Amino acid sequence: MQNLVTIKPNQKHSKRGRFGMESTVVDESKSDTTLCSISDFRVMVINPPQAFSKFEVAAGISPPLNVMYLGAVCERKGYQIKCLDALVEAPAQVTELKPTYCARSLKYDEIVGRIDPATHVVGITNLFSVAFPIVLDLTKHIRADYPHIKIVVGGAHPSGTPKETLKHPSIDFVILSEGEDTFIELCESIRTNHYENLPAMDGIAFRKGEEIIVKPKTKFNQNLDAMPFPARHLLPHNRYSELHEAHGPTQAKYTTMLSSRGCPYRCTFCTPQLWNFSWRIRSAQNVVDEMEFCVKEYGVTEFHFEDENLTIDKRRILEMCNEIKRRGLKVKWQTPNGIRASVTDFEMLKAMKDSGCYHITVAPESGSQRVLKDIVQKTQKLEQVNLVIERASKLGINVAAYMMLGLPGE
Numbered sequence: 001m002q003n004l005v006t007i008k009p010n011q012k013h014s015k016r017g018r019f020g021m022e023s024t025v026v027d028e029s030k031s032d033t034t035l036c037s038i039s040d041f042r043v044m045v046i047n048p049p050q051a052f053s054k055f056e057v058a059a060g061i062s063p064p065l066n067v068m069y070l071g072a073v074c075e076r077k078g079y080q081i082k083c084l085d086a087l088v089e090a091p092a093q094v095t096e097l098k099p100t101y102c103a104r105s106l107k108y109d110e111i112v113g114r115i116d117p118a119t120h121v122v123g124i125t126n127l128f129s130v131a132f133p134i135v136l137d138l139t140k141h142i143r144a145d146y147p148h149i150k151i152v153v154g155g156a157h158p159s160g161t162p163k164e165t166l167k168h169p170s171i172d173f174v175i176l177s178e179g180e181d182t183f184i185e186l187c188e189s190i191r192t193n194h195y196e197n198l199p200a201m202d203g204i205a206f207r208k209g210e211e212i213i214v215k216p217k218t219k220f221n222q223n224l225d226a227m228p229f230p231a232r233h234l235l236p237h238n239r240y241s242e243l244h245e246a247h248g249p250t251q252a253k254y255t256t257m258l259s260s261r262g263c264p265y266r267c268t269f270c271t272p273q274l275w276n277f278s279w280r281i282r283s284a285q286n287v288v289d290e291m292e293f294c295v296k297e298y299g300v301t302e303f304h305f306e307d308e309n310l311t312i313d314k315r316r317i318l319e320m321c322n323e324i325k326r327r328g329l330k331v332k333w334q335t336p337n338g339i340r341a342s343v344t345d346f347e348m349l350k351a352m353k354d355s356g357c358y359h360i361t362v363a364p365e366s367g368s369q370r371v372l373k374d375i376v377q378k379t380q381k382l383e384q385v386n387l388v389i390e391r392a393s394k395l396g397i398n399v400a401a402y403m404m405l406g407l408p409g410e
Contacts, residue, residue: 034192035120038078041191044115045070045123047085048138049105051131052094059104061087061245063237063256065306066125066155066179068230073180076228079187082119083234086111091243103134108141115142119149121187123175126155132165139170150190154179159217159274162205166212174205177217177274178261180227220278224261225286229293237298247304248336248400249359254302255294259287259320263308265340267378269365269404272308279312284319292327303333310335311344318348321355334359338402341388342380349388353395362388363402366410375409 035041047064067083074081086105095103106114115122122142126135139151154175158165162174175182182203189197198206203217221227232255240246241253259282262275294300311317324331338361352360364385365376372378389399 036191038191040080041121041187042080042082042116042119043074043121043123043187044082044084044119045074046083046111046125046138047087048124048126048131049095049103049108049111049134050087051128051134052102052104054100054102060247061091061240061243062247062304062306063230063232063235063240064125065230065256065258066127068232068235069180069227070123070183071231071234072228073184074187075231075234077184077187081231081234082116083231084111084114085235088236088239088243091245097134097137101133108138111138112141112145115146115149117146119146121150121152121190123152123154123183126153126157129157129161132157136168136170139168143170152183152186154183156271156274158205160271162214163212166205166207172206176203176205176214177276178203178220181219181221182217217274217276220262220276220280222280224280224282229290232294232298246336247306248334248361249398250302250304251332251358252302253298253300254304255298255300256304256306257287257290258282258306259310260307260312264312265309265379267365267376269376269407270308279309281313281316284316284323287320288323288327288329291324291331292329295329295331301331303331304336305333306337307335308337309340309343310337311339311348314343314345314348318351321351321357324355329356332356332358334361336361338363339388340380341385344388346391349391349395349397353397357397359398359400360388360392361400361402365402365404366407367403368410371407371410375407376404 045067047067050059052059064085067085071081071083090106095107097103124135124138126132135153142149142151150172151170152173152175153165153171158174159176162176165171165174173186182201185201186204189195198204201215202219203215205212205214244250246254260280262279263272264277264279266272266277291303333356341362362385364382365378366372369382392399
């Protein structure tokens with residue numbers, strides 16, 4: 001397979017690609033050569049610079065769960081893993097790339113300078129399409145200094161546009177959707193030099209000669225309780241609370257969490273198709289285990305649940321709230337990514353309040369029921385949103401709301 005062989009860091013074995021980038025050359029005679037042992041295999045996962053407009057008030061800085069989960073599975077596998085959040089390392093540093101388009105974080109050369117030359121794989125997360133030009137520039141800088149490193153990108157943007165993403169020779173692989181299992185499988189193929197395994201992988205895109213091969217994501221982790229907790233120790237975790245730029249308001253030292261993955265609903269503006277409309281949960285016991293671990297290990301007393309839909313399963317939410325109280329955890333928590341009003345009732349809100357929830361976000365999206373039905377296709381009535389806001393306010397829970405303006409046909 002062309003452009004898929006791994007070159008050891010001290011080897012000069014590359015040629016200039018058709019876009020002026022370095023690309024590796026196939027050497028099938030070495031296809032059975034293992035690059036190194038598991039314990040010597042080096043991986044770095046990067047949260048890239050933040051795309052930032054001069055006209056924005058703030059864009060926010062929160063602990064990146066995707067980076068921390070990848071760090072955790074790499075650590076469990078036994079790799080030498082490093083994580084870098086380029087944003088939290090230099091939040092006040094803004095580089096103008098175009099008249100109104102800026103990158104906020106460490107500069108490209110500073111990021112490249114943090115990479116161990118002996119690294120084998122660099123993974124970069126790319127959630128938003130607006131940030132892809134920055135991610136692409138970063139991959140070009142890494143490729144220029146370290147042509148031997150395999151560069152992998154993942155996240156919502158490349159998952160939705162894998163072929164377009166791989167047209168750029170500075171990117172070797174795209175991981176689609178939920179990435180932990182596929183990322184480890186890919187790293188093992190790189191480490192053992194067995195690229196013939198790629199076509200059998202789930203949720204990956206790669207180049208075979210001039211052809212771009214996309215293997216759709218079809219298998220999703222159904223046992224989230226078996227996942228390791230996010231590797232918060234691989235990032236400067238105290239820094240996030242010090243900056244006070246969380247996704248939602250903060251009142252104490254906080255961290256981000258996921259108690260579930262995916263979403264079963266089919267709103268037109270969102271990305272549930274990347275999860276195959278699957279919704280999977282962690283048990284209440286496992287969720288509170290992580291909360292208690294964070295309290296004891298990091299002194300965290302506030303939790304921000306970034307679930308797409310935290311309150312879909314009423315029984316689980318009540319169990320989670322009761323478990324927090326049973327363990328005597330004196331914590332605060334909130335739902336900055338939003339909850340669905342149509343499935344959230346007074347009993348749930350009361351239990352949430354009693355267990356430390358002080359802030360929720362609802363997502364009416366629009367004040368027009370026609371827009372919700374015909375354009376957004378969100379099966380939720382505005383009366384349901386109003387009722388949740390009213391009930392939460394009576395309980396003393398602060399409420400925020402997400403609205404979208406300028407939808408086509410609005």
